[in-house]
Amino acid sequence: MTGNPASQAARQAENSPVFRVLARLGYAVNGLLHVLIGIIGLTVALGSGGGESADQTGALGQLATNPAGRALLWVIVVGLFALGLWQVVAGFQVSNSDPKKAWGKRASEFGKAVAYFAVGATALTFALGGSKSSSDSSQSASATALATPGGVVAIVVVGLVVAGIGVFFVFRGVTRRFTKDLSLPSGAVGTAVVVVGAVGYIAKGIALAMVGVLFVVAAVTFDPAKATGMDGALKALAALPFGTVILIAVGVGLIAYGAYLAARARWGKL
Structure with missing residues (x-):
């Protein structure tokens, strides 16, 4: 894989200082x-929310409410698309003596790229003055899938995959495997990053699960309204016994995950 034109172009891109800065911005x-x-999520838990979706569209919608936030949206668009391209480049750079492991790693990198591109496209919609609801999109896609042969199975598979990713996030948080992605300084700063990273990964994993x-x-009950994405997941947590406490913990954990990503922008290995 390392000798073909795509891999050579990817290697050249990886060596670009500007590209690296933009990926860190992502x-x-x-x-x-x-x-x-x-x-x-915290405002939902405390009953003081203003109706915003507790997901990327809610966060982007909040930024779009003022001129400074709308300008920041363009920075988000650039950063997320750059990070998506970085994952594509990383996918082409994968090399392994075991072809199956190599393709698995490539699939992981390309999957991350798709996720970053998707959020970047949503940010672009808001930056251009539009709006979007990920919950509505999830419900619409689920309704379409349920109306097709094999749709129930497809949604179950999607749900199990997403839940599996959530479990993987929790695993990485508990075992602190994420530290291999970082070149941390010693002392209190490095320790703090590991702590917020562990808390953040566990909270993100719970939300994804x-x-x-x-x-x-949604698939089992044949009710697409239940497939509501991150917003619905967090609000479902609030409906559980001790749900307010759980949602507060997850909300704090997601803030910690955001802080970890900021640290990764500074000390992450590229």
Whole structure:
């Protein structure tokens, strides 16, 4: 893989200082979005929310309400698309003596790229003055899928995959495997980054696992309204016994995950 033109172009791109700075910007703005999502989650838990969605669209919508925030949206667009391109480049740079492992790693990198591009496209919609609801999009897609042969199975598979990703996030937080992505300084700063990273990964994992569960429930009950993405997952947590306490913990954890991503923008390995 390392000798073909795509890999050579990817290697040249990786060596670009400007590209590296933009990729780090992507981590920083993604961290900002998670901080805003966590804050919205806290307002939902405390009953003081203004109706914003507790997900990326809610966070982006808040930024779009004032001129400074709208300008920041363009920074977010640039950062997320740059980070998505960085993941594509990383995918082409994967090399492994075991072809199956190599393709698995490439699929992971390309999957991250798709996720960053998707959020970047949503940010672009808001930057251009439009609006979007991820909950409505999830429900619409689920309704379409349920109306097609095999749609129930497809939604169950999607739900299980998302829940599995959530479990993986929790695993990385508990085991602190995420530290291999960082070149941390010693002392209190490095320790603080590891702590907020662990808390953040666990909280993000819980939220993603809930999203996956809701997709499975939507398929089993044949009710696309239950497939509501991150916003629905956090609000579902609030409806559980001691849900307010759980949602506050998850909201704080998402803010911690945002802080970790800011640290990764500074000390992450590229």
